[in-house]
Structure formats: C-alpha cells, structure tokens
Amino acid sequence: MASPAPVTPVDNKETRKHEQIIRAALRVFAEHGLHGTPVPPIAAEAGVGVGTLYRYFDSKETLINAVFRDSKSRLKERLLSDLDLLHPSRSLFDNLWARLTAFAREEPDAFHFLEMQDHHSYLDPESRHQEQALLIPLGMMVVIGQRTGLLNDIMKPDLAIALFWGAFVGVFKAERLGYLTLDDDDLKRARDACWLAIANHNTPHDNNKGPQP
Amino acid sequence: MASPAPVTPVDNKETRKHEQIIRAALRVFAEHGLHGTPVPPIAAEAGVGVGTLYRYFDSKETLINAVFRDSKSRLKERLLSDLDLLHPSRSLFDNLWARLTAFAREEPDAFHFLEMQDHHSYLDPESRHQEQALLIPLGMMVVIGQRTGLLNDIMKPDLAIALFWGAFVGVFKAERLGYLTLDDDDLKRARDACWLAIANHNTPHDNNKGPQP
C-alpha cells in the first residue's frame, strides 16, 4: 500500500461532499419538515445538482437516516464525552444541562430535527440503535443516582428521564415558537426547577450544592 | 324565517357528516402526519367519497385547521370548564393534571395531533387565536399562584408553563414511542415531581397538601 492509511477521519473530496449534503439537508429539513421538503431544494442548498445527491444517497429515506445519525451522534458526543456518568452529582447534572443548552443554542437545526416526530417512520434499525446509545447511559446514571440517594427513587428511571427531557424540550420549543424568550438566568431557573423534580428530598446527603453566587 | 333557529348545536345531517370527516381526518393525521397523509385515505376513513369531502372543506389546509380547532377546543373545554383558575391550589393543580391525563388517555389522537410540529405552517389566524385561548388562562393562574406564594415566582409564568407542559408531553411521548409504560402510580409520581418543579418551597403557606392515602 503506497498511501498512508488514515484510520477514521477520511477526508477526501467524496467524504466532504457527503457531509456537505447532510448539513444542507439538515438545514432544509429543520425548516420545512421531512415530508415538506422536496429533494431538489436540498441539492440546491448543498450547491450540487440533484443527480449528484443521488450519487451519494440511494434515496431520500437513506438521506434522512444519514442526517438523523449525524445529528444524533453529535448530540451524544457533546452530551457524554469525557463525562463520568457513573458518579452522579448535582454538579454533573448542571454540567449535563449546560451541554444540552449549548447544543440547543449552537446547533438549533440539529436539536429541532431530532425532536421532530415525523422521522420515526423513516428510521432504519441502525438509527434506532443510536437512540438507545444515548438513552442507556443516561438511564444508568439515573439508576446510580437513585441508589446513592442523590435522586428520588420513586420514579422509574425511564420516567425521570422522559420528564426531564420533555421539560427541556418544552422550554426550547416555546422559545422557537415565539411564546418565550430565554436569557441565561431563565435557563438556570429552569435547570434548578428540573433538579427539584428529580432530586431526592427525603434525607440529607453529602453532595455539594454548587457554588454560591 | 320559518325554521326554528337552533342556537349553537345544529344537528342536521350536514353537520354530522362535517364532524365525521373531522374525526376521520384526526385519526389518519395522527397516524401518518400532515404532509404524510393524502386526502383520499381521509375520505375513505370517513366513509365518503373524495368529492364529498371537498363539498365540506375547501382544501386540505382548511380541513387541517378545522381538525386543529376541533381538537384544541375539546382540550380547552376538558381542561378548563367549571374550573376556578383564579384560586390556584395544590388540589387545583392535581385536578388539572387529572384532566390532562384523561384527555391524553381518552383522546390520544387529538393529544398527539396537537403536539405535532408540522401544522404550525398551516394554521390560520383563527387557529392561532385558539392557542392563546388556552395559554392565557393558564398564564393567569400561574401569576396568581405566584402572587399568593403558592408557586415559586422565580420563573416567569410562561417559562413555568412551558416546563410543566413539556414534561407532561415528554412523558406521554415516551409512552407512545414505546420507551415506557405508564400505570396510574407512575402518573401520580410524575405529577408530584412536576409540582415540586414549580411550587414555592421558601415559606410555608396555608394550602392543603391533598388527602393522605
């Protein structure tokens, strides 16, 4: 083999165009919905011809799955990388909230796309597997948090996650639809309210309560 | 005018077919999404011909707005009728939660349809007005609750509503997608957790805490 084999991040022209189309598709999907966006506008947004798009993706459905996996893996990466989920604490919760907020703020299209409902009929098994890859670590964290007395263990872990995630999504959805504007303080207050919903209040425990302002 | 003028609930054959089509459309929309459902299947579900459907609704968009208004008004009716929002209390909150739960359980299609994102581009001013008709009373209730010391007043009312509503929707969405099964106890626990998120914890107040089991 004459060429030095690049292991993971192949960066030839093909790969770049592949990603370029995925990014463009994400923008258009986020704006007009899945059924709502024809393929040609995606190609136009990506700056390529329609035929070219079909060179890289077998079908619209394939493209949708690619966009989903791309967004979901970026969310997972930003949420979980370098994070010790096995030792839950209030500061870990704050950290997760901050990361989630950063994702929603810096990649609003991806955040919105992932919360759309209409892709669930398109998703293939691999994409569904990616859902689990994010949910399972979070579930483990909640289980440990409940065992250590940090979190209220009266709710089953999946319920606590659904509650918390739903609240977060609800807040940002309200902002996107114009019912609300959110500054940093609002987000902190929402975070603290969510913590109240899932934390354990029965017995005192030795976790720090975060720095005083 | 020879006919006895019926004031509100006109119940001739026309009105019944009108509602029949709306109900059918709701079922199909809830299953396949707005862009995702062609008009003919709606007519088939309603047991009428396509031409008949267009006799009653000018266009698919008109039909969507009719379905939206119908569902929204039923939600509003079930949530708010005979309820004294001006005197918030823990039991009022529980009452609201129970009504919301009943709606989600008994009219899952309507609940799901109203939470879909893709109708927002279709909605006409009248439909948008209906959104307000539900949100404004809830907002007032929160304002009063904050003034009386029942609710935490650190969050702006709209934020508290978005948080609470998002959590509720998130829980039922998780159930619909199969991530979760909810029994009555789960729902009570979720309700109590939501209450913790928005209630005032600083000073004791004289509201009852509900009956002990």
Next chain:
DNA sequence: AGTTACGGAATGAACATTCATTCATTGCGT
C-alpha cells in the same frame, strides 16, 4: 321534474428518481 348530495374517475401539478450527456481528472504511450 327539479334540485341537491354524492362518489370516484379524470386532471394537472408537484414530486422522487433516472439517465443521457457534459465535464474534469487520471493514466499511459510516445
């Protein structure tokens, strides 16, 4: 008989996908 409601085939527009062609790059014989 006349009027109105109904249904579903017919219509034309919009769509996802294909394909014949153009264009750029590469490899090779000289």
Next chain:
DNA sequence: ACGCAATGAATGAATGTTCATTCCGTAACT
C-alpha cells in the same frame, strides 16, 4: 513533457408516480 483515451463525477431535463383538486354522471330527496 505532451497528447489523448479512458474513467468516473456531475448535471438537470426527462420519466413515471403520487398527490390535491375538479367534474360529471348517478342517486336521493322534495
């Protein structure tokens, strides 16, 4: 070094399909 096939990427007009909407023959009612 140069020209010239050959390869493969890129394109957007063309294709067949699906959709929203219309229209007209038939049935029901008055």
